Amino acid sequence: MNGLYDGEFAGYKIASPAELDTALREAVVAVDANVLLDLYRFSPRTSSDLINTFKSLGDRLVVPHQALREFWRHRQRAQGSPRGATKTATDALAKAARSMNDTLGIWAKAVGFNQGDLAGLTGEVNALVSSLQEKLQQVLAHADADRVGDPILEQLEELLRGRVTSPLADEEHASCVAEAGRRIAAEIPPGYKDAGKQEDGSADGGAGDYLVWYQATRYAQEHQRDLLIVTRDEKEDWWWRQGAEFIGPRPELSLEFQSLTGRRLFLLRPTDLLARASVLEVDVDEESSADAGRLSSYLEELEGVRPATWTLEELAVLLVELDAHAPPQAAALRLATSGPVVRCSEVSALGDDPEGTVLVTFVRPCDRLTATLKEQGLLHPALPKIFRFSRREGVWCFVVPEEVPALLRTLAAN
Structure with missing residues (x-):
């Protein structure tokens, strides 16, 4: 006779807060590429808090080789992200100013408003927008001043020394890419939401998430530990979600890991990790978790709501x-x-x-x-x-x- 979570139902067991705390203290903690890249997008305070949290993990910290590969592939884009976001915002403000001035011009003609007085109104609009654009540039300049050179890279060099898994042999890599393709076709997690990457011309196509999963699970298996993956990826091919709530890993992933290792799988987002940093006796600013959550929401909105269309x-x-x-x-x-x-x-x-x-x-x-x-x-x-x-x-x-x-x-x- 079996129980509620035996056999094929093992993946449905939801981690309690106490079990998550234990995992933070004892499990292998694998960090995905998006978390490393976000260190460039977070405020300097949040980046520092997250790096200190990773340091506290000691030799339980691991970065799958594929995650580091993706980090180097996208690092320059992430490094320029604050500047890109600032330009997007300043351009949008300029566009809004033009729209408001056009609206005022049409209104002035319709009601016979004096053109000299109209110039005063449009001047107020332009002055407000210029002031806002200047403040955005000041915020960016302040952040840049806190990051003279590349302190993120300097800290990661020390943090990740000896903490990155070895690259797969060519035959094993090819086998994983083929398996990732099979999973994408059958919508088996993780990675099937990256089906659109299969034709992007890269060596891995849509196999990136599966390669990270494969390397992290094998590392945890070798060290006979539970596995906690820290990822900013919030897609349904990783997470078991109920509306806006993140319940835990997809049951299929938990079952696969349990079948492979006899151990448990956990998932945390950076905002969740920072909120639990006290478990590791790390002091973080109370705003750091909120900052990480805001970035995650912004990037999710950017990818899922804003139409990705050329202008x-x-x-x-x-x-x-x-x-x-x-x-x-x-x-x-x-x-x-x-x-x-x-x-x-x-x-x-x-x-x-x-x-x-x-x-x-x-x-x-x-x-x-x-x-x-x-x-x-x-x-x-x-x-x-x-x-x-x-x-x-x-x-x-x-x-x-x-x-x-x-x-x-x-x-x-x-």
């Missing part, structure tokens, strides 16, 4: 860079004026041949320039790739986002 201004900026540094890619992009799908044969007619293995490398200049412009704050960080490659009706094609052809026609008309 006319952003496309124009990218085309200027492509014309200067990657003319073949600029010419190929302009072929999308009539529709979002461009056949490789059309690009070949321009004098380039992106067939076969060159197909992946042809889009890389676009990816590099887009990433650089995002780091500089000239493009919104949530924008999708300008080019994806896909096979349509047996023919290799380049595909641009749906909104791009109309924007290209507008640019051409101007």
Whole structure:
């Protein structure tokens, strides 16, 4: 006879606060890439508190090799995130000022308002917006002053010395990538929410989350300990959620880990970890947990609510860079004026041949320039790739986002 949590039901056991505290004191604690990257996005105080919390874990701290790989892949973008966010905010304020001034102008004509008095009103709008923009720049400058050089990298070098798992052998890595593909197709956690990354041209495609999971679970198995994963990822392929409440790991993940190791799995977000830091006898500022929670909410909103669409201004900026540094890619992009799908044969007619293995490398200049412009704050960080490659009706094609052809026609008309 079995009990409530025996056999296939083991994954449904919800961790109590006391069990979470015990896990913090005893389990292997694996840190995901997004947490390391967020150290650049948090306030200096919050970053310091989180690093001190990690230090208190001693040799129980581990970073899966795949997580560190993703950290280096995206570090510059995260480092530039505060500047990008500030530029986005200042640009939005300028746009709001123009909108208010236009509205006042239309109103003034409708009611016969004196143009001299109108100038006074628009002057008040412009003065307010300029003051707000200046304050945003002051906040950014203050944060930058606290981070002369790269103190985050300096602290991570010391913190992670000897704490990163070894890379997988080529055969084992290939096997994991294949398993990740199978899971994505069957919607088996973790990582199936990253299905869109399978065609992004990277070596791992959509396998990143599964590789982190595989390396963390094997490390915990080798050390015969429970596993606590700290991640800012809030998607349903990691978390068992009820509305806005994070109950714990997906039951499938808990069951898989229990079947593999006989141990328990726990998940915490950075905001939760900081709230429980006293368990590790670490003093953190009471605002640090709230700061981490605010960033998580902002990034979730950015990824899930704001439509990730190109604007006319952003496309124009990218085309200027492509014309200067990657003319073949600029010419190929302009072929999308009539529709979002461009056949490789059309690009070949321009004098380039992106067939076969060159197909992946042809889009890389676009990816590099887009990433650089995002780091500089000239493009919104949530924008999708300008080019994806896909096979349509047996023919290799380049595909641009749906909104791009109309924007290209507008640019051409101007």
